Amino acid sequence: MIIIKEKEYEPKYIQIYQYFKHQITTGKLVAASRLPSTRSLADSMGVSRNTVEAAYQQLCTEGYLTSKAGSGYVVLPFDVSLYNDSALEKEEMVFEEENSNTDDDKRIQFDFMYENMNLDDFPMRAWKKALNEILNSSNVDCFSSYNDRNGEREFRVEIMKYLYFSRGVRCKPEQIVLTSGTISSLSLLCQLFMSEYDSVAVEEPCYNSARAAFKNHKMQIKPIPIEEDGICVSLLKESKAKLLYTTPSHQFPTGKVMGVNKRLHLIQWAEEKDAYLIEDDYDSELRYNSKPIPSMQSLDYKGRVIYINTFSKAFVPSLRMSFMVLPQSLLKRYHKKFSKYNCTVSWIEQKAMQAFMQNGDWSRHLRKICTANKKKHDMLLNVIHQCMKDKIVIHGSHAGLHILLEIKNGMKEKELIRSAEAVGVQVYPVSVHWANPQNYNDNMVLIGYSSLSEEEIKEGIHLLRSAWFDFKVE
Amino acid sequence: MIIIKEKEYEPKYIQIYQYFKHQITTGKLVAASRLPSTRSLADSMGVSRNTVEAAYQQLCTEGYLTSKAGSGYVVLPFDVSLYNDSALEKEEMVFEEENSNTDDDKRIQFDFMYENMNLDDFPMRAWKKALNEILNSSNVDCFSSYNDRNGEREFRVEIMKYLYFSRGVRCKPEQIVLTSGTISSLSLLCQLFMSEYDSVAVEEPCYNSARAAFKNHKMQIKPIPIEEDGICVSLLKESKAKLLYTTPSHQFPTGKVMGVNKRLHLIQWAEEKDAYLIEDDYDSELRYNSKPIPSMQSLDYKGRVIYINTFSKAFVPSLRMSFMVLPQSLLKRYHKKFSKYNCTVSWIEQKAMQAFMQNGDWSRHLRKICTANKKKHDMLLNVIHQCMKDKIVIHGSHAGLHILLEIKNGMKEKELIRSAEAVGVQVYPVSVHWANPQNYNDNMVLIGYSSLSEEEIKEGIHLLRSAWFDFKVE
Numbered sequence: 001m002i003i004i005k006e007k008e009y010e011p012k013y014i015q016i017y018q019y020f021k022h023q024i025t026t027g028k029l030v031a032a033s034r035l036p037s038t039r040s041l042a043d044s045m046g047v048s049r050n051t052v053e054a055a056y057q058q059l060c061t062e063g064y065l066t067s068k069a070g071s072g073y074v075v076l077p078f079d080v081s082l083y084n085d086s087a088l089e090k091e092e093m094v095f096e097e098e099n100s101n102t103d104d105d106k107r108i109q110f111d112f113m114y115e116n117m118n119l120d121d122f123p124m125r126a127w128k129k130a131l132n133e134i135l136n137s138s139n140v141d142c143f144s145s146y147n148d149r150n151g152e153r154e155f156r157v158e159i160m161k162y163l164y165f166s167r168g169v170r171c172k173p174e175q176i177v178l179t180s181g182t183i184s185s186l187s188l189l190c191q192l193f194m195s196e197y198d199s200v201a202v203e204e205p206c207y208n209s210a211r212a213a214f215k216n217h218k219m220q221i222k223p224i225p226i227e228e229d230g231i232c233v234s235l236l237k238e239s240k241a242k243l244l245y246t247t248p249s250h251q252f253p254t255g256k257v258m259g260v261n262k263r264l265h266l267i268q269w270a271e272e273k274d275a276y277l278i279e280d281d282y283d284s285e286l287r288y289n290s291k292p293i294p295s296m297q298s299l300d301y302k303g304r305v306i307y308i309n310t311f312s313k314a315f316v317p318s319l320r321m322s323f324m325v326l327p328q329s330l331l332k333r334y335h336k337k338f339s340k341y342n343c344t345v346s347w348i349e350q351k352a353m354q355a356f357m358q359n360g361d362w363s364r365h366l367r368k369i370c371t372a373n374k375k376k377h378d379m380l381l382n383v384i385h386q387c388m389k390d391k392i393v394i395h396g397s398h399a400g401l402h403i404l405l406e407i408k409n410g411m412k413e414k415e416l417i418r419s420a421e422a423v424g425v426q427v428y429p430v431s432v433h434w435a436n437p438q439n440y441n442d443n444m445v446l447i448g449y450s451s452l453s454e455e456e457i458k459e460g461i462h463l464l465r466s467a468w469f470d471f472k473v474e
Numbered sequence: 475m476i477i478i479k480e481k482e483y484e485p486k487y488i489q490i491y492q493y494f495k496h497q498i499t500t501g502k503l504v505a506a507s508r509l510p511s512t513r514s515l516a517d518s519m520g521v522s523r524n525t526v527e528a529a530y531q532q533l534c535t536e537g538y539l540t541s542k543a544g545s546g547y548v549v550l551p552f553d554v555s556l557y558n559d560s561a562l563e564k565e566e567m568v569f570e571e572e573n574s575n576t577d578d579d580k581r582i583q584f585d586f587m588y589e590n591m592n593l594d595d596f597p598m599r600a601w602k603k604a605l606n607e608i609l610n611s612s613n614v615d616c617f618s619s620y621n622d623r624n625g626e627r628e629f630r631v632e633i634m635k636y637l638y639f640s641r642g643v644r645c646k647p648e649q650i651v652l653t654s655g656t657i658s659s660l661s662l663l664c665q666l667f668m669s670e671y672d673s674v675a676v677e678e679p680c681y682n683s684a685r686a687a688f689k690n691h692k693m694q695i696k697p698i699p700i701e702e703d704g705i706c707v708s709l710l711k712e713s714k715a716k717l718l719y720t721t722p723s724h725q726f727p728t729g730k731v732m733g734v735n736k737r738l739h740l741i742q743w744a745e746e747k748d749a750y751l752i753e754d755d756y757d758s759e760l761r762y763n764s765k766p767i768p769s770m771q772s773l774d775y776k777g778r779v780i781y782i783n784t785f786s787k788a789f790v791p792s793l794r795m796s797f798m799v800l801p802q803s804l805l806k807r808y809h810k811k812f813s814k815y816n817c818t819v820s821w822i823e824q825k826a827m828q829a830f831m832q833n834g835d836w837s838r839h840l841r842k843i844c845t846a847n848k849k850k851h852d853m854l855l856n857v858i859h860q861c862m863k864d865k866i867v868i869h870g871s872h873a874g875l876h877i878l879l880e881i882k883n884g885m886k887e888k889e890l891i892r893s894a895e896a897v898g899v900q901v902y903p904v905s906v907h908w909a910n911p912q913n914y915n916d917n918m919v920l921i922g923y924s925s926l927s928e929e930e931i932k933e934g935i936h937l938l939r940s941a942w943f944d945f946k947v948e
Contacts, residue, residue, distance in 0.1 A: 014765065058764045063703055063733020082738035083773070117618040124617075128609050135602050143598075144591040144925070146791045180654045180794070180818035187661055191690040209814035216665040216811055217691070229537055259537020264556035290532045291488065299557070317620045318821035320654070337690055340683035344654035346820050347792035451618070 012047055016055035024064050024078050031077040109424035110460030114402045114448030117316055121369050126361045130352040142347055149343050151178025155354040168298030169307055171325045180320040180344040183213045185308045190217035201241035203231050205433040207252045210245055223435035230258030233265050242275040249284040249293040253433050253446055255396015263296045270304035278306045283313040283400040285366055288374040303327035321345050376449045380457050387465040401450040409468050412442045419467040425460050486521050490529035498538050498552050505551040583898035584934030588876045588922030591790055595843050600835045604826040616821055623817050625652030629828040642772030643781055645799045654794040654818040657687045659782045664691035675715035677705050679907040681726040684719055697909035704732030707739050716749040723758040723767040727907050727920055729870015737770045744778035751779045757787040757874040759840055762848040777801035795819050850923045854931050861939040875924040883942050886916045893941040899934050
C-alpha cells in the first residue's frame with residue numbers, strides 16, 4: 001500500500017517512484033510483473049494520472065520498468081543480489097568539519113617556506129580593479145565559452161612582449177600556451193614526447209615536483225650531476241636521453257648559473273641528437289647583484305628550447321597561471337596532439353592579467369618585488385653572517401627567493417630540521433631534491449624568505465642560531 | 475674602443491657589458507685574454523670603478539669571464555661557431571596583432587554549438603559579489619600561497635553536500651579533488667593507473683576529447699558498443715580492460731541512459747576484476763521530463779566508481795573548474811603519487827564558488843538554467859517537428875544541452891554540415907566521436923542549443939530545413 005505523506009519537500013510522484021523502486025530492489029516485485037494501470041492507481045490513491053505517469057516514467061528511464069504497448073508497465077529483470085540497499089543506507093554522511101590542523105602547525109612561529117609570497121608585496125588594489133573591469137566590460141561574452149585553447153591571444157601578445165624585453169625570449173603569440181602550473185606544463189610535454197622518448201635527463205639535484213611529474217608519466221629519470229657552471233654535458237651525452245629538464249638561470253635548488261658556453265653546447269647537442277631542452281625559468285626576474293641572466297631560449301636559433309615559466313613566483317601562486325613557449329618546429333605536433341584539449345586557466349584572470357600588463361602595473365610590480373626581496377635577501381645574509389659567522393656557508397645567494405644554508409656543526413639534515421622545529425622555526429630539506437640522496441653531503445637546509453617580514457627573518461635566524469650552535473634558547 | 479652613449483634607457487654598465495660580450499661572441503677577444511683592470515678602464519672612460527665592476531660581474535655570472543686572484547678578469551673559452559648572432563638578430567619580433575578570424579567565421583549566423591553557455595543565464599551580479607567579497611575579506615592571506623593541493627577543504631565540504639543531495643553521491647571531503655577541467659581529471663587518472671593498466675575501455679561512440687586524453691597517455695583504446703540500456707557488458711568483459719570510462723546518466727553523444735541493472739553488473743564486474751569505473755556525470759542536472767538519474771556512484775558500495783564532474787556545463791566553462799570523487803580505496807595511492815602536485819584551480823574562484831553554494835545562489839542558479847534550457851529544448855523539438863515532420867528522427871532528447879538529429883534526405887554527415895554552412899548555420903559532426911567511424915550510419919548531426927536564444931533557434935532550424943529539404947533559401 002502506498003501512503004502519500006503530505007511532505008512539502010517530497011512531491012507525490014517521487015513518493016510513488018520510491019515505493020515501487022523499493023519493491024523492485026527488495027525482490028517483492030519480480031521481473032515481468034505488471035504494474036497497476038495509471039488510471040486505476042491514480043483513482044485509488046486520489047492523485048492525478050499525470051502524477052502516476054511521472055513516477056512510472058522515472059522508473060522506466062532508470063531501467064526498473066519498461067512500457068509495452070497493450071500491456072502497460074512491466075517490471076524488468078533486476079538482480080537483487082547485486083544491490084545492497086542496507087549497506088548503502090548504513091554508510092552515514094558526515095557533514096561536520098573535521099579539524100585538519102595538527103598541533104604541530106601551531107608550534108611553528110617562523111616558517112622559512114620557499115613557495116609562498118608575502119601578501120604585502122601584492123598589488124591587491126590594482127588587481128581587484130583589473131578583475132572588476134573585466135567583469136563589467138561589455139566584451140564578457142567569452143565568459144560563457146571555452147575560448148582559445150592556448151589562452152587568450154591578446155594576453156599571449158602581452159606575454160610575448162614581456163618575455164622579449166625582460167628575458168630575451170623571441171617568439172610569436174602562437175608559440176605560447178597557457179597552463180595552470182609548471183606541473184601542468186610538464187604533463188603536457190610528457191604527453192607530447194612519451195610516444196617517442198621513454199626517459200628524461202634532469203639535473204642532480206633537481207626540483208622534486210618536476211621529477212615526480214616525469215615519473216608519473218612513466219618517464220625514466222636520468223639524473224646528471226651539476227658542476228660549477230651547470231649540468232655535466234659529457235654525462236648527459238652518455239645518458240642517451242633526448243629530453244633535458246633544466247633550470248639554467250637559477251638552478252634549483254643550488255642557485256648556480258649555467259655559463260653561456262655550456263648553454264650553446266647544450267643547444268648544439270640537442271640539434272645533433274634531435275633532442276629538446278626544457279628550460280624552466282621560474283624565478284629569473286629576481287637577481288639582486290646583477291641584471292637577470294638572458295634565457296637559454298634567447299641563444300637558440302635551432303628551435304630546440306622549450307621555455308617554461310610561471311606567475312607563481314613573481315606574482316602569486318594561488319592564481320595557478322603558467323605558460324610554455326614552444327619552438328616553431330613543435331607547433332604542428334603540439335596542435336595535432338592537443339586539438340581536443342581546452343585551456344586550463346580561468347578566462348577572467350587571463351584578461352585581468354592582460355590588462356595588468358598593458359597598463360604598466362606588471363612592470364611596476366616586478367620592480368617592487370625585486371626591491372622588496374633584495375632587501376630581505378640582503379638582511380637575511382647579514383643576520384646569518386653576524387649570527388653564525390664562519391660556521392656556515394651560504395649557497396645560491398643573490399637571486400630568487402631561497403638560499404641553501406650549509407651548517408658546520410656536525411648535524412645532518414634531519415637533526416638540523418628537528419632542532420629548528422624545537423625552537424619554533426621551520427626550515428626545509430634539500431635531500432628531497434636529489435634522485436640519489438646518498439650522493440649528497442647531508443648538511444644543508446633550504447631557506448625561503450619571501451613570505452616573512454624583515455623582523456620575522458631576523459627573529460627566525462636568531463632562533464636558528466640558538467638551535468644549531470648554542471643548544472639553548474637565548 | 476667603447477663609446478658610452480648617453481641613452482637614458484641603457485645604463486653605462488650595460489653598454490660596457492654589451493661591448494665585451496660582442497667582442498667575445500665574435501671571436502675578437504679570445505680565451506685567456508686579460509681584460510683591462512677596473513681601475514684603468516674606469517679612468518680611461520671617465521666612469522666609476524663600480525660601473526666597470528658591475529659590467530665585469532655580469533659577464534662572469536653569464537659565463538663569459540672569470541676572475542682570478544692576482545690576474546684580474548680573464549676571458550673564458552667560447553665556441554664562436556655555436557653562436558649565431560646574426561641569425562638571432564635577423565629574426566625580427568612581430569608585435570602587430572594578426573587577424574586570426576577567417577572569413578568563414580563571419581558567414582555563420584546561427585551556431586548550434588554544443589559547448590558554450592548563454593550569458594543571459596549566468597548570475598553575473600551574484601558572481602561578482604561573491605568574488606569581491608573574497609577579495610575584500612580579511613582571510614585573503616591564502617591568496618599569496620599554494621594552499622591545499624586537493625582544493626580548499628571548506629569548498630570541498632560544499633561540493634560534498636551538493637553531490638549528496640542532488641546526485642546521491644556519498645563521499646567525504648578528502649575524497650574530492652579539484653581540477654581545471656575534465657581532461658585534467660582524466661590526465662591525473664591516467665597517471666594514477668598507467669603503471670598498472672595499459673588500456674581503457676570506452677563507449678562507442680564516446681566523447682572524443684576523453685578518448686584523446688587517454689591516447690595521449692599511451693593508453694590503448696578499447697571501444698565497446700552502446701546498446702539501448704548502455705554499454706555492452708559481455709563485450710566489455712571480452713576486452714580484458716580494467717578501466718572503463720562511461721557517461722551512464724546521459725551517454726555522450728547518444729543521450730542514452732544506462733539502466734540500473736547494468737550499472738550494478740558493471741560494479742560487480744569491477745569488483746571481480748579489480749577494475750575501476752570512471753563515471754563522467756557531466757550534465758546530469760539537466761533532465762527535462764523526469765528527475766535526474768541517480769549517479770552510478772550512489773549504487774557503489776564496493777569502492778569501484780571514480781565519479782567526475784565539471785562546473786562547465788551547469789555554470790560556465792571559462793572558469794575551468796571540475797572535480798573528481800575518488801573511492802576510499804584509491805586515496806592512499808592517489809596521495810602518494812601526487813604529493814608534489816599543486817591544485818590547478820584559482821583560489822579566489824574556489825572561495826567565490828564556495829560562498830555561492832553556501833548562500834543558496836548555486837541551487838537557485840541550477841533551477842534557473844534547468845527551466846531556461848527546458849524551454850529552449852522543448853521549443854527546438856517543436857520547431858524541428860513542425861519544419862521537418864517525419865523526415866527526421868531526434869535522438870537523446872529531454873536532457874542535457876544537445877540532441878542528435880538524424881536526417882532522412884539521403885545526405886551524409888559532411889554534406890549535411892556543408893549545406894547548413896551554406897545557409898549560415900553551423901551544426902556539428904557526430905562521426906568524430908566514434909573510434910571506428912565506419913561502424914556508424916553517417917546521417918546525423920549534433921545540435922547544441924544552450925548558447926542561442928529561442929528566436930535564434932527558431933530561425934536557425936528554418937534555415938536548416940531550407941538547406942536540407944527545400945534546397946533553396948526561403
